[in-house]
Amino acid sequence: MTEEDIVASWSERVRAATASNTPLRIRGGGTKDWYGQTLQGEIVDTRAHRGIIEYDPAELVITAKAGTPLSEIEARLDECGQMLPFEPPHFGPNATLGGCIAAGLAGPRRAAAGAPRDFVLGAVVMNGQGHVLHFGGQVVKNVAGYDVSRLLAGSLGTLGMILEVSVKVLPKPVAEATLKFEMNDTDAVRKLNEWSGHPLPLTGSAWRDHTLALRLGGAEAAVKAARTSLGGEVVDAVEAERFWCGLREQSDPFFAVIPPKSALWRLSLPSIAEPMHLPGPHLMEWGGAQRWWITDADPQTVRISAKQAGGHATIFRSGAAYDRNAGIFTPLPAPLMKIHRGLKAAFDPASIFNRGRLYPDF
Numbered sequence: 001m002t003e004e005d006i007v008a009s010w011s012e013r014v015r016a017a018t019a020s021n022t023p024l025r026i027r028g029g030g031t032k033d034w035y036g037q038t039l040q041g042e043i044v045d046t047r048a049h050r051g052i053i054e055y056d057p058a059e060l061v062i063t064a065k066a067g068t069p070l071s072e073i074e075a076r077l078d079e080c081g082q083m084l085p086f087e088p089p090h091f092g093p094n095a096t097l098g099g100c101i102a103a104g105l106a107g108p109r110r111a112a113a114g115a116p117r118d119f120v121l122g123a124v125v126m127n128g129q130g131h132v133l134h135f136g137g138q139v140v141k142n143v144a145g146y147d148v149s150r151l152l153a154g155s156l157g158t159l160g161m162i163l164e165v166s167v168k169v170l171p172k173p174v175a176e177a178t179l180k181f182e183m184n185d186t187d188a189v190r191k192l193n194e195w196s197g198h199p200l201p202l203t204g205s206a207w208r209d210h211t212l213a214l215r216l217g218g219a220e221a222a223v224k225a226a227r228t229s230l231g232g233e234v235v236d237a238v239e240a241e242r243f244w245c246g247l248r249e250q251s252d253p254f255f256a257v258i259p260p261k262s263a264l265w266r267l268s269l270p271s272i273a274e275p276m277h278l279p280g281p282h283l284m285e286w287g288g289a290q291r292w293w294i295t296d297a298d299p300q301t302v303r304i305s306a307k308q309a310g311g312h313a314t315i316f317r318s319g320a321a322y323d324r325n326a327g328i329f330t331p332l333p334a335p336l337m338k339i340h341r342g343l344k345a346a347f348d349p350a351s352i353f354n355r356g357r358l359y360p361d362f
Contacts, residue, residue: 023041049066066163085168086116101123111287121167155358174218208252267291
């Protein structure tokens, strides 16, 4: 079956699903099936629609079909000394580019480089009526104004089926080094905010088990100067790579065991927020702006604590006996939810795509 035939068959299937009000579940490699609310609908597997369409290292842009394996994208970029700046987690060998953008998740480099939405230049999407829509382009000047393509990042497939996406890439750092410091969480928050006010080439930070790790990346001279200025203990390069990969893929021992009556919460907070005192172990990333907490505290307690600290909380993973009925994501204020519903109605009027994945009634 040709690529045109694949898209045509999907369009026909989408139109039939809209007519019969049958939910469809857009799925790539399935490595993030656990993320979000309970899955619904017949699977539409996007992996048949794969391949790099265009890659121009000089222009720092890659365009590929949504079903293209993320590993293939990264291998091609690596050949030219480039990378996806937001360091996306795979959570398994079958991760696809479309799933990466739809999930909108980023790794340790997020605080320094930006989120997936910041690098999406254009996209081709199939809406809930089976129409193929083109948004943005392959250069930054084409995405001025109301940038529809970036709405897809983090939408979890609820707005439409991503067919193609153009992403801005960046060169890999010439030099890298990881330093570690022994300190408690309160001191770590204060030091991270102090260092963020200086011109340091920070590309990652993480605190756990009374140890703060900093990753430096950039020109040789900049990394060397930062190492001298900051002090700390230099971590072996192999050990450092294993550590940052473990954070990105959540294979680090911190994430290994979630008790049946507990959940792994992702808290998005102001970086200056003091450590919260909930039961269970915690880990901080992104200069203190992202905090992971494994706790048996009830959802209301966690969300009230996050709100009081100026942020919000998401149930990322949970044990089998944890109460997820309160919703995975923090409920939106009425005005924001109205905007979300308006976008959903415009893209997917029959609400067939990934029904309930973001919010139970969305």
